[in-house]
Amino acid sequence: MASAWGLELYGHWLMLATIPVFLGSSDFGFGVAAGNRIIGEVATGSHPEALRTFQSALALIASASAVMMLAVVAALLLLPTGLLAATGGMSSDAAAEVLLVLSLYGLVAMQGSLFMAVIRAEGGYATTGVYDATLQLVEAAAVIAVVSLGNRPIDAALTYLMCRSAGFGGLIVLTKYRARWLRLGFGLASMDRIRVLLRPAIAAMMLPLGFAGFLQGTALAVGAAGGAAAVPIYTSLRTLSRIGLQAIMAVNLPIMPEFTAEFAKGNDRWITRVAGGMATFAAIAGIAWGLALALLGPFALAIWTRGTIEPPQAMYWLTGAAIAMGAVWNPLSNFLLAVNRHESFTYAFAIATVAVIGATIPAVHLAGVTGAAAVALLLDLFMLIFVVFSLRRLIGPFRLGWEPLLACLPSRFRPARFKE
Numbered sequence: 202m203a204s205a206w207g208l209e210l211y212g213h214w215l216m217l218a219t220i221p222v223f224l225g226s227s228d229f230g231f232g233v234a235a236g237n238r239i240i241g242e243v244a245t246g247s248h249p250e251a252l253r254t255f256q257s258a259l260a261l262i263a264s265a266s267a268v269m270m271l272a273v274v275a276a277l278l279l280l281p282t283g284l285l286a287a288t289g290g291m292s293s294d295a296a297a298e299v300l301l302v303l304s305l306y307g308l309v310a311m312q313g314s315l316f317m318a319v320i321r322a323e324g325g326y327a328t329t330g331v332y333d334a335t336l337q338l339v340e341a342a343a344v345i346a347v348v349s350l351g352n353r354p355i356d357a358a359l360t361y362l363m364c365r366s367a368g369f370g371g372l373i374v375l376t377k378y379r380a381r382w383l384r385l386g387f388g389l390a391s392m393d394r395i396r397v398l399l400r401p402a403i404a405a406m407m408l409p410l411g412f413a414g415f416l417q418g419t420a421l422a423v424g425a426a427g428g429a430a431a432v433p434i435y436t437s438l439r440t441l442s443r444i445g446l447q448a449i450m451a452v453n454l455p456i457m458p459e460f461t462a463e464f465a466k467g468n469d470r471w472i473t474r475v476a477g478g479m480a481t482f483a484a485i486a487g488i489a490w491g492l493a494l495a496l497l498g499p500f501a502l503a504i505w506t507r508g509t510i511e512p513p514q515a516m517y518w519l520t521g522a523a524i525a526m527g528a529v530w531n532p533l534s535n536f537l538l539a540v541n542r543h544e545s546f547t548y549a550f551a552i553a554t555v556a557v558i559g560a561t562i563p564a565v566h567l568a569g570v571t572g573a574a575a576v577a578l579l580l581d582l583f584m585l586i587f588v589v590f591s592l593r594r595l596i597g598p599f600r601l602g603w604e605p606l607l608a609c610l611p612s613r614f615r616p617a618r619f620k621e
Contacts, residue, residue, distance in 0.1 A: 205348045209289025212429030214354050215436060217300050219417035230406030231258040234398045236318025237541065243322040248382040253389045258315055258398065260390040266308045273304045290429060291354060302358040309365050316376040323379045336368040407547035411554045415580065418558040423573050426565035435570045438512045441502060442524045445490030446531060449483055453532035457539040464540045472596050477605030479532050487528025491521035512570060519574040526581040530588040537591060546591050553583055
């Protein structure tokens with residue numbers, strides 16, 4: 202997109218896309234909170250209660266979506282003319298059209314997490330992962346094709362919206378097929394049920410909002426301090442760095458359901474062994490990926506962007522160090538989330554993200570995009586210390602090394618002495 206549109210227009214697009222990403226990144230935590238409750242209710246055969254929980258959460262999410270869409274429309278109507286325009290980017294009217302369409306995209310995306318939670322309750326954890334990854338791949342491929350043909354940002358935005366809407370329709374059909382007890386509507390929605398879900402939902406909401414704040418808020422801060430052309434330099438390297446993190450999380454996520462079950466059984470030995478094994482694996486993989494990014498990142502980014510984007514060399518090393526730390530604390534924090542002990546670290550992450558966004562602006566003024574990378578490194582260092590301390594406080598000390606690493610293998614591949 203940078204090579205097709207130019208850095209200024211692409212940077213303007215990225216800045217406009219931050220608001221819809223905020224909208225789509227969270228369903229106010231009710232997808233997680235309601236999903237956890239639905240899993241328990243389905244497991245005990247309480248399908249009427251599961252339906253009540255689903256419809257209560259759906260009513261709240263749908264109502265909030267309508268209010269947020271009205272707020273976006275009102276803001277676009279009331280904003281001063283020319284405020285959304287950018288030199289070398291879109292006009293104010295064109296930017297408003299893109300923002301409106303992308304906001305619709307974000308609100309459609311926000312509805313999906315609750316339906317995916319129902320599929321997971323019916324044993325479809327892998328199904329939801331494949332469906333979501335496939336939908337994102339289709340969206341990305343479709344938008345790249347549209348942009349490559351010389352189309353405008355509004356065409357790219359409409360492509361995103363059409364793909365997500367079609368994907369959401371397919372998700373509804375898939376959910377009703379997997380969960381025969383499911384009925385769409387709000388007739389069984391209950392304020393009492395909503396109040397029960399409120400506390401864990403708010404805590405769960407902090408995590409996607411924190412990530413959206415970091416990923417999109419820092420991009421806005423970089424753009425505000427360094428100009429729109431600085432945004433792709435910062436975001437492209439960050440996107441490249443997160444490939445390794447996603448691979449590590451792909452190993453971590455399937456362990457979470459088993460971790461939840463063993464924690465409920467009080468199997469402390471297994472819990473600490475798996476935590477140590479996951480930390481060992483994540484540290485090795487994270488350090489390896491961080492070094493690869495620092496040493497080979499310039500070549501990879503040159504090929505990916507056709508030489509359009511060239512970050513400073515120091516930024517590669519800072520980003521590599523940050524991803525090595527993030528590779529450890531992200532999977533370990535999922536263990537806290539798996540047993541509903543996520544309140545402390547999600548609030549800490551959200552607060553730290555706000556501080557990072559504020560610190561990014563003076564850091565960019567001082568050292569350019571390298572300053573932004575340095576501030577991001579401090580966030581990962583803080584979260585590494587906080588999450589490790591929180592997990593040790595919950596389950597006790599966990600040892601790093603080869604033996605705990607074997608405990609993270611799937612059960613059929615795990616040595617016999619690690620299966621108890």
